[in-house]
Amino acid sequence: MLTQDSRATLDRISDLNRLKLELNELPAIDVGDYISDLAPEQRAITFRLLNKTQATDVFEYLPPDVRESLIGSLHNIQVCQIVESMRPDDRAELFDELPAGIVKRLVQQLSPEERQATATILGYAEGTAGRVMTTEYVRLREGLTVGEALSKIRLADRDKETIYYAYVTDNNRKLKQVVSLRQLLFSIPDARIEDIGSDRVIKARTEMQQEEVAQLMKRYDLLAVPVVDREDRLVGIITVDDVVDILEQEATEDIQKLGGGGGDESSLSLPIDKLRNRLPWLLGIMALYIGASSAIAPFQTTIAAVPVLAVIMPLFSNTGGTVGIQALTVTIRSLGVGEVSSKDTMKILRKELIAGVGTALALGLTMLLLSLIWTKPEERWVGFVAGFVMASNSIVAVTLGTLLPMGLKRLNLDPALVSGPLVTTLLDTIGFITFLTLITFSLNVLKLGV
């Protein structure tokens, strides 16, 4: 792809002037990757070859550690230029990741308007519409004609994140209408915008969760959505490229939490961050097992009497766990993409239980057959107990896998908090105790196998 082309081009260039030309022509993200891969001492030299616009764009694509080291080695005036011309939302993100001392210095050197725009965005909680929005959009007053609106858009700052929608507000900045550039272009210049714009504006509130905004924009195939405050005043917009990032980030979080992790890890994360993300879950599972083991421990005599249990139990545990995980992943994902909500709980549980009965029959029967192969003639009865518990545990598994995330959703918590390992540990414990109790009962009371 183009990235490789860009890389190959850059690697071939030995002449500094030609490199400068190329660096200012290539897509900013490719240049960002190229600079990140350079040795630290070469980065600042290369970065200085960029013109002002390209420097700002490239800077936005650099990873946090490269940004910080660049800020340290560039001239103060160049840093200020870049920070001043960044979009307010990207600037807020940068300030989030830089040490407080540097941020303080940079903020002091910003122009009053830009300082205000950044402060506004940083005032909203992380993960809300207010925090991801940009304050650079095209705003039109009520009463303009199409021709006037088009000239206003032409005169607008080239830096506006999108010019493909314009927002019509009244004197109090209250959002009245949205009009697309497409509608403006296809209308006669004398038409009034209130006649062509739409009054049914799909909008987000500043405190709305970013994933809700993303789902909304996905549903209505919007390129941008306006963000309003409690008084319905327009304060920013969120564009579709943010939506793509938000949806990916949310999916990554769901996947990693299901696997038992923090949610923001990558293959390239530092080993120490990997440990920090994963170890708490692992030690948590072990802690849960302390409880479970004290319940299993009394059954040691049963296991000594029927050692084939040690062959059957692992199968039992892994299969039952998987039944639970299957229901859990489907439920969490359907909630995640906004396909279902917590009010659908009973409808979904019914479907899961019907499928669960089928699963229970199939697995119970297979378990019975396998146990009959593994057990000695005098232990055959164990197979029937194993088959029964496998079946009943499958029903418990789909019920937990469905109800736990739905319950969290109803409580307005993140459904992905029920991670996979939690469900499998819970199912193991329930299954083992049921199984061993039934076996012990059969041994001691029914006097089977004696």
Place this chain on the structure above:
Amino acid sequence: MLTQDSRATLDRISDLNRLKLELNELPAIDVGDYISDLAPEQRAITFRLLNKTQATDVFEYLPPDVRESLIGSLHNIQVCQIVESMRPDDRAELFDELPAGIVKRLVQQLSPEERQATATILGYAEGTAGRVMTTEYVRLREGLTVGEALSKIRLADRDKETIYYAYVTDNNRKLKQVVSLRQLLFSIPDARIEDIGSDRVIKARTEMQQEEVAQLMKRYDLLAVPVVDREDRLVGIITVDDVVDILEQEATEDIQKLGGGGGDESSLSLPIDKLRNRLPWLLGIMALYIGASSAIAPFQTTIAAVPVLAVIMPLFSNTGGTVGIQALTVTIRSLGVGEVSSKDTMKILRKELIAGVGTALALGLTMLLLSLIWTKPEERWVGFVAGFVMASNSIVAVTLGTLLPMGLKRLNLDPALVSGPLVTTLLDTIGFITFLTLITFSLNVLKLGV
């Protein structure tokens, strides 16, 4: 949100004329949801209230079963109108899901151009750029001025999926340049488009996988990407709303495969489809265990001699499995979002192994401590074996969790084919056999615990 508003509005209306007005004004997706929720006999009556444009849009948002029943109950002429005015890519999708007999009848009634456009798209393999592209885009000949280009865009069909990019081709339809509406609006009308358009066109080939196209558009924040054939001729475009859908679909597939499922299930899927998706994985796990159990079976005398093993082994199995799943989910997701590629295998494995050693030490030590609590004085040595195997199995777990998906990727297969249950089953088997072999060796050769 707006959906609820729309629903509430529609539910309140009793008067047919007002309902008709509302249905033609609301967003098509909301009307689609409303019609899907109606009783089957009411759907066609309600659908006939829609004007032609709205009917086409709403039809695209209906679920497959509702579409099919509507086609059966609407007049033939109305069905033809809708199918004729659908976008070629949406029409191809519809034909994919309808019974062959109906498709044949519908195709015969299409205009020659529309029939050709659909046939072109259906000629590409599922999941490729050719299959998801639309053939409705704005094409400009070389040599136009900005003013001419803008008039051409104004005169273009309103149905073009996007007018925010125009593509410049030569006489052989070869793609030369891309120019954005933004660039055109910000340039003087007399400028020539070759002077403002970009020659470095980021484009996709028809046979490119849809997820690669999505990653490309995400990387460069594009609203649309042109699709070219082998001769570099422009044949279609893919727009950003498709990217959002593709990325979500790919994430769903990854999540469900990790959980042990088919990849296209939803909470609302029919129970029979759920069974079809999940049962093969469950029975597959059981089949794998037939092999594992024959390896474990000979150890029954060991387990009878040291029954505390039955308390230790489940902990061992669930924790080791989780270590593997954690590495697996992070690797699959990082590959999925295009953050790493198979050439990074060694770099990633090194990071995972460093973290893995930390995990191994922490888990091995915890296992030792817990075993010391659970074992009787004469069995204390079991704790040391358990701790050692827990540690070594953690290293095996991160190695498998990293290398298996990377290996599949290198072979150009889907990394998510290594599902979670497969990895846990494999780890269980390896861990149990190592553990039981060491315990048996200690019992019989070292004469411990006798």
